Amino acid sequence: MQYNHLDIEKKWQKFWAENQTFKASNQSDKPKYYVLDMFPYPSGAGLHVGHPLGYIASDIYARYKRHKGFNVLHPQGYDSFGLPAEQYAIQTGQHPAKTTEENVATYRKQLDNIGFSFDWSREVRTSDPEYYKWTQWIFIQLFNSWYNKESDKAEDISSLEKIFKKDGNATVNAVCDEETQYFSADDWKAFSSTEKEEILLQYRLTFLSDTEVNWCPALGTVLANDEIVNGVSERGSHPVIRKKMTQWSMRISAYAQRLLDGLETIDWPQPLKDSQTNWIGRSQGAMVTFKVDSGAIKSNSEIKLSYKELEALKELRQNLSKAEITLWDELKNKKGATKFRKKYTIGTFLVDYVCVSKNLIVEFSGKEDEAARTEFFESKGFNIIRFTNEEVLQNVVKVVSEINFAIQFPKVTEKKSEEKVVVKDYNQYKIDVFTTRPDTIYGVSFMTLAPEHELVAKITTDAQKAEVEAYITATSKRSERDRMADVKTISGAFTGAFAIHPFSGEKIQIWIGDYVLANYGTGAVMAVPCGDQRDYDFAKHFNIPIPNIFEGVDISEEAHTGKEGTIIANSDFLSGLKYKKALKLAIFEMEKRGFGYGKINYRLRDAVFSRQRYWGEPFPVYYKDGMPQMIDAEHLPIVLPEVEKYLPTEDGKPPLGNATEWAWDTRNKKVVSNDKLKNKTVYPLELNTMPGWAGSSWYFNRYMDPTNSEAFASKENLEYWREVDLYIGGSEHATGHLLYARFWQKFLFDKGIVPVDEFAKKLINQGMILGTSAFVYKATAFVKNGCGCSDEKSMDDVLEKIPTVFVSKNLFSSDDEFETVVKNYLLDNKFLDPNFADLVMITKTAIHADVALVNASDELDVDGFKNHPLNGDYKNAEFILEEKAYKVGREVEKMSKSKYNVVNPDDIVENYGADSLRLFEMFLGPLEQAKPWKTSGISGVSSFLKKLWKLYFNDDNFEVSDAEPTKDELKTLHKTIKKVEDDIENFSFNTSVSTFMIAVNELTALKCNKRAILEPLAILVSPYAPHIAEELWSLLGHKESISTANFPVFEASHLVESAKNYPISFNGKMRFTLELPLDLSKEEIEKIVMENEKTIAQLEGKTPKKVIVVPGKIINIVG
């Protein structure tokens, strides 16, 4: 019987589907094992041979684990929301759901062809409302949570409200927006519900905010940082600009440290961990505040307090003086428009009490900067009344009545035009900088602000104004890309202002420069030219002093950036200290003196979560009085509405703005027509949709319980499957999917929803399969310029006669040679008149030829090429052959349609079988490595399968013997068991394929047909080539699927040898081998070897200096 892959493979694929062979049970006596692939986005192009590589590897592992007695979960699904389906919808008007459905069907067919052991009963699709219902649910959970730094986890928002009610926000240690104002418990109670909502939004883990986003005009949507590559969009390479928009964001920054720490606990590839570590970008250093020292500064807006000052405020609020308490007792009961707040910040000033609605400030007198305060407050339109401590303590009633009077009869103070107000130097401007090198603070000789820094306009002196403004205009005109491309040019401008060095008190210049980025750190740096190359270059360029603070280091040519072993000099109390000590001491002193503190900074930004797209999850959100409201979980899913067009609306709203049924009826709890928005109980729904990574950030949990309609997965199932044991997918998701998924998992863990905080124990990145493109070399003829020929028309005729010519690859090695070959051919075949030969020039063009037209010897199917639909122009082309064949050139490139090097797995399955495809993909090379595909190589594994098949047959009859196997046969079997088992455990699938080949070659040579050998062999092969293994297994008389069989057990006793073929080396070089019994002692071996005639010949009479004998390994004779 011939091995017929077509029949066998169809038969067993049908068997597996009908018997649900790979359906995983949610409980079992066996240990559990969860093998997961990154689910595919079902694109219209279908799969090429590169896609299934990871799936084949994971399938082999899953099948192996079943043989090893595990209850294996091996699911598959589709990441079916996404841009291409939407772009296609825009072009064709087809609903993305429809094209997605079609693409999924194609994918499923292609996957089924390869014989994967997926449990399809658990399939998920992110675009299925029953699935995204739970994506929406998780969004609500995030909205209802805040990050408590004290407990270092996410907590329910109600616990935060409780604290606000009791103590205000002074005691809260949370991850929140930077510009959060302080308020007391009483303030909280007095806030309107809208105000409360606004404040809570600053703490929620998903929040709405005006953020600078990456807007891609061509795609009409915002993009996340990981969706931008080299300043242009990852998809389509469109330019991206910065734009302020109101967007949902995810407070992933709250998890920065835990995302970093978690990497230590998971077995993921180091490069991937490195790239996440870089992306999170933790840097340890200090926050330092520099005061601005300026002759004339303009004030035109409120100044925010620094973090440290806000910290100090907390203390102040809690430690009120007796007089303060007495007066507050009187004022705090005022309600409504006359409500007072205590210790409130206005500008950089802290006022004792203020009634904001009446513009009245009440203060204790005797503050040192009273005059400045009065001038500033009045400029802001406030009235100020002041009392002394004594006045309050002696007659608080009188004081209160004066306050009441001031409320009722306010002094008319005109709010002065802000531009005109010139406030003299009150040291109110401060520049916060972040530095990783506080030890070099005495090396600071200037400061640089980003051109966009908010202080720039305020501190620039009149003299420098024109220059600074010109510089800002110039930089803002440059695109992000230009700025990135041109990092060499040094540019900047002096503001004219000076800062005060916090330690030395010296005046230092403040510059602006575009090498400082507005969106990293504080957008300002303290420049230490001697210790940072960019600062150094900047200082050199603008002739700023470069003080040297390193002992014994030459900085005349470049900055000294090394840390280890560096000793600090010229730095007051830091002089003479080593880098590490100086760093610690500098931070200690800053904290003591109150102008700096140790801080850890992260590069990781909060993730923008809104997309102006149609084909994504709708938010479960409606807007009431401009504030977002969550729809109760019980009403989910909020299903994507139908729209007429998938483009943004004419007034620039996202595509959902086209929907006519997109309003939330809060009374009837359902989505209703927009006509009903006039109703008081009907509100508009969110028009943005969620980004692609929303659905993929938790799908691995859904597989555990995919049809549950009560919960996103049941507690029992989550507890049973816990986490993914093996996850296989591409490394391109390092800073996208794999980071977001870890973030959500940690959040869900905090909330007690999932039992583990890392979703995948082990991860492997499969390498890309590249295409091997084929090139043909086309000759183009044209007439030399300026030939001086009289008759152009006749030259046209000459060219007319010359056909398109292709030259076989090895006929030329240079362009000149190419020209000669072509000309000779044209002359020989009378395509060219010898009289014109010198006037014609020939150039070479390499053209991609379809790889399907090229055989294993790189020979082109010339007729096939001429008749190929893509090569219509070459029907009458001439081919210059070598040895009767046209040889193509080869080059390894990424697989892509335009290079005609894409190989479809369906064709391979058709011609060679799924088992061959699986074996070959594994045989190409190590799983993690990128490697080129060359279809010709498949004949090796294909003939291996035929040889394997033959072992079980005697001519056409299936025939195995029950006789005892020989020692050699057992040795081959057990050697193979050991190697294959080790290889699978180490994911070294390529080497086990060669092990199978060796085993089959050996057993063929031994003419082995023993059941005791061939039965275990079928099991060994079955994870790799499951169809042929099932067929052989059933021929061997088994009724159950081979997947239920136990993996053969290795017995070392079969490999025990009595003799060893020793390599005999001279000075480490192997010269010959010698067969010796293994039970000899070192001395005996040495004696035999030294007496051997070959040894004597090698030594040429010399006496060896030393003889190394390692029994069982090697003998080395040192001469």
Add this chain to the structure above:
RNA sequence: GCUCAAGUGGCGGAAUUGGUAGACGCGCUGGAUUCAAAAUCCAGUUCUUUCGAGAGUGUGGGUUCGAUUCCCACCUUGAGUACCA
């Protein structure tokens, strides 16, 4: 620039703890079979060679009896990231 990974025949790659470099497969060469081809089978295939042997894992050095493997410097390629203070 920085970080990481990798450099082995004509090609994909093997050598898992330092111990016979090039397993296995493709391709190539020769042979058998065939009217012929495909398929199949057999033999050979790192380079040099005076046929004795010698050299050889990107380059140069080091450790070692012995290095593809460990250490140092450099070169090349690929990936990621990029004025990150």
